Amino acid sequence: MIRGRGLEKRFGRKRVLTGVDVDVPRGGFAMVTGSNGSGKTTLLRLLAGLARPTRGELDVGVDRSRLGYLAHEPLVYRELTAIENLDLFGRLYRVPERRERIGMVLERFSLWDARHDRVSTYSRGMTQRLALCRTLLHDPELIVLDEPYSALDESGATLLDHELEALAAERTLVVSTHDPDRIALLATTTVALG
Amino acid sequence: MTYLADVVALTRKDLRIELRGRDTLPAMLLFVLATLVVFHFALPEQSGSGAAYGLLWVAIVFTALLGLARAWVPEHEHRVLDGLVLAPCDRSAIWVGKALATFAFLVAAQVVALPVFAAFFEPLDATALVGVLLADVGICAVGSLMSAMAAAGRSREVLLPLLVLPLAIPLVVGGVGTAVSADPVRFLLFLALYDGVFAVLSWASFEYVVTE
Numbered sequence: 001m002i003r004g005r006g007l008e009k010r011f012g013r014k015r016v017l018t019g020v021d022v023d024v025p026r027g028g029f030a031m032v033t034g035s036n037g038s039g040k041t042t043l044l045r046l047l048a049g050l051a052r053p054t055r056g057e058l059d060v061g062v063d064r065s066r067l068g069y070l071a072h073e074p075l076v077y078r079e080l081t082a083i084e085n086l087d088l089f090g091r092l093y094r095v096p097e098r099r100e101r102i103g104m105v106l107e108r109f110s111l112w113d114a115r116h117d118r119v120s121t122y123s124r125g126m127t128q129r130l131a132l133c134r135t136l137l138h139d140p141e142l143i144v145l146d147e148p149y150s151a152l153d154e155s156g157a158t159l160l161d162h163e164l165e166a167l168a169a170e171r172t173l174v175v176s177t178h179d180p181d182r183i184a185l186l187a188t189t190t191v192a193l194g
Numbered sequence: 195m196t197y198l199a200d201v202v203a204l205t206r207k208d209l210r211i212e213l214r215g216r217d218t219l220p221a222m223l224l225f226v227l228a229t230l231v232v233f234h235f236a237l238p239e240q241s242g243s244g245a246a247y248g249l250l251w252v253a254i255v256f257t258a259l260l261g262l263a264r265a266w267v268p269e270h271e272h273r274v275l276d277g278l279v280l281a282p283c284d285r286s287a288i289w290v291g292k293a294l295a296t297f298a299f300l301v302a303a304q305v306v307a308l309p310v311f312a313a314f315f316e317p318l319d320a321t322a323l324v325g326v327l328l329a330d331v332g333i334c335a336v337g338s339l340m341s342a343m344a345a346a347g348r349s350r351e352v353l354l355p356l357l358v359l360p361l362a363i364p365l366v367v368g369g370v371g372t373a374v375s376a377d378p379v380r381f382l383l384f385l386a387l388y389d390g391v392f393a394v395l396s397w398a399s400f401e402y403v404v405t406e
Contacts, residue, residue, distance in 0.1 A: 050276055051406045065282035075277030077268055079211040091203045092281035094196070118214070134277065 001026040001061040001142060001172045002047060008055035009042050016042045017053075022191055026061070029168045031187035032176040038194025040176040041072060044146045047174055060142070065093065068140030070148055074131035078120040082111055082130050085119065086137055093138035105133040109159065124151035132160070136167075143167060145175045149182065157182075200283040204291025209298065211268050218264040222257050222303040227310060229253040234314040246315035247322075247373040251366045253307065254300075254326070255333065255359070261299045262337040263354055265292055266345040279404050289400035293338040300330050318373060321382065325372030328385035329365040332392055336361050339396040342403050364388050 004022035008015065017039040024030040032040050045051040047060055048069040060067075069075075076085045083102060090098040106112045109129040119127060128151040135143065148164075149157050161182070167173060168186045175183055180190075212218055233249045269275040278288050304326060308318060318326065340357040344350040365388065371381030 048280060050279065063282070064280050067280065069276075069280055071273060071276060073273040073276075075274050076272060077207070077211060077274055078271055079214045079268065080207065084207075084210065088203055088207050089277065089281065092200060092278070092283045094282070 001028070002030075002059070002174070004046075004053075004056065004058040006056035007043070007046065007053045007058060009039070009046065009051065010054045017046075017193070020056075020191070020193065022047075022058075024172060024174060024189055026172055027170075028172055028188045029183075029186050030174045030189040030191055031180060031183055032174060032191045032193065033178075033180050034176075034193030040193055041146055043191070043193065044069075044144050044174065044176055045071075048144050062140075062142045065138070066141040068135040068138065068143045070131055070135040070143075070145040072146055072150075074119075074127045074134075076119055076127070076130055076134055079118060081116050081118055082106060082122075082133070083115045085130065086133060089134050090137055095138050101137060101139075102133075105137055108163070109133050125153050125156050128152055129156055129159075132163070136163075140171070142172045143174070145173065147176055147178065149177065149179060197284055197287055200287040201290045201294070204278075204288060205294045205298075208268075208291060208295030212295070212299065217267070218261050219299050219302055221264070222261050222299060223306055225260050226253050226257040226303050226307040229256065230307060230310050230314055237315075243316055244370075244374050246311075247370050250311050250315075250373075251329075251369050254304070254329070254369070255362050255366060257303055257307070258296075258300050258330075258333045258337060258362075259355055259358060261296050261303075262334075262341040262358065263351060265296050265338060265341045270345055275404060285401040285404060286397050288404070289338055289342070289396060292342075293334045293396075296338055297330055297334040300334060301327070304330070321378040322369075322373040325369050325378070325382060325385060328382060328389055329369040332365045332385065332389045333358075333362055335389065335393040335396050339400055339403060342400065346403075361392070 002022055002024040007017055007020040009017040020043060032043060034040050046053055046058060048067060049064055086102045090102055095101050106115050109132055111129055114126060119130060148160055152160060164183060164186060177183060230253055237245060279285060337358050341354055344353040344357055347353050368381045368385040372378040375381055
């Protein structure tokens with residue numbers, strides 16, 4: 001599904017990625033590891049189509065309607081409630097049976113009771129769970145997750161463990177992490193940077 | 195129809211955020227009213243209506259700038275713009291939604307400001323009001339694009355006026371012309387032409403502004 005050869009990314013004179021190769025087959029689970037500043041986020045932004053490689057070839061086998069991307073930032077509006085955010089993205093992604101689907105993802109990530117609260121009142125962990133809801137709302141085929149465990153408490157992390165286990169069986173995943181042990185058993189490929 | 199639905203969803207989102215946060219419209223209202231009060235005392239009594247109309251347009255342009263400076267702030271908090279750009283909708287719908295919301299805020303500010311202008315100076319006739327609306331369309335169309343460009347940079351407060359003000363000069367010329375000229379229709383047509391050309395250019399180029 002993803003094939004990248006000799007990927008390089010520069011920001012001005014600063015070279016963030018150099019000669020990175022990535023191969024993730026359909027249904028695969030790629031774990032991206034590396035120290036701070038090694039280019040994990042940049043690589044994931046390339047895969048999501050938010051940035052273009054300066055050099056190299058990259059082929060991602062899905063269009064953006066079938067891609068779910070969890071960034072460092074939650075990509076949700078602080079002044080809107082969880083349900084308003086998901087309704088907006090559900091409309092833009094043309095999610096069928098939108099209301100039911102929104103209810104389902106909010107339940108899955110234990111946010112149903114806080115659905116009418118503004119995101120600005122959420123804790124970091126709740127915001128991260130809402131970001132996961134937004135990422136998975138349209139049931140994407142390729143899921144790109146940048147440090148999904150950040151800000152999650154132990155119960156949130158355990159919830160995400162179960163989600164990733166379920167998703168790994170039927171979707172293609174690329175996950176960057178500082179804690180490789182947590183997802184090592186699920187990973188079929190490892191991309192080590194830096 | 196889906197394009198229209200996307201635009202409606204995006205505009206409604208902006209209006210809802212403003213209703214909740216009240217970050218933009220009150221500031222625009224206060225600014226335009228304060229400016230008109232200052233002009234009322236600053237303008238010598240023997241000044242003609244032409245000077246007053248000119249000052250009105252200064253107030254309108256700078257009020258619009260205030261709104262435009264805030265326009266993309268919600269998208270840059272939490273980097274929501276990345277989320278919108280990734281959505282499979284036509285990216286120009288994001289610009290249309292933002293331009294419509296900014297237009298709504300500007301018109302709302304003018305609904306209060308123009309009667310105040312009429313009380314301090316003199317009322318605008320129907321042709322001049324149409325001129326104001328046409329100029330609003332132009333400044334929101336161009337301004338929303340320029341504001342998106344400026345917001346991507348570090349010094350957006352400095353960059354935005356530098357980008358918008360030169361492009362707003364024809365709108366000021368047209369707007370003042372509709373109020374003071376003996377042939378205002380010529381200026382209305384000029385404003386309509388400006389709106390058409392710059393709306394199409396902004397619509398077509400927005401995707402390149404928000405993607406790498």
